[in-house]
């Protein structure tokens with residue numbers, strides 16, 4: 001794995017590391033607020049991001065690259081309302097998609113095998129964004145209506161680990 005490609009993958013590893021940590025922080029925050037379903041959803045989302053992180057690490061190791069885990073910023077301990085929290089999830093997912101899109105534009109020329117890996121992530125981002133957008137839209141509808149919000153909380157709590 002050349003220097004440039006290694007840098008690119010380590011950057012994506014850092015992003016997934018931030019994702020898993022950010023969602024864990026959000027889960028703890030909403031858990032404290034007694035939105036147990038949302039907390040559980042975010043915990044599972046954090047675990048999913050961790051599988052992405054591990055997949056990227058495995059690829060770099062398989063290609064004899066060097067994994068460099070950098071320090072990631074401390075995460076907030078307050079994310080506002082559930083709607084504000086999930087809006088932030090959506091923004092983060094859009095940022096992640098953009099990062100994979102940029103990475104793909106580079107690897108498509110530089111390394112077709114790496115492009116296949118990045119393409120899997122890009123495809124998955126379609127679902128990630130769509131799911132989060134739906135949650136944000138439903139929470140927007142439920143705004144100022146605690147019983148509607150608690151119903152959404154219950155629904156999100158039904159998410160199963162994959």
Ligand SMILES: [Fe+2]
Nearest residue numbers: 016019049052
């Ligand atoms: Fe991810």
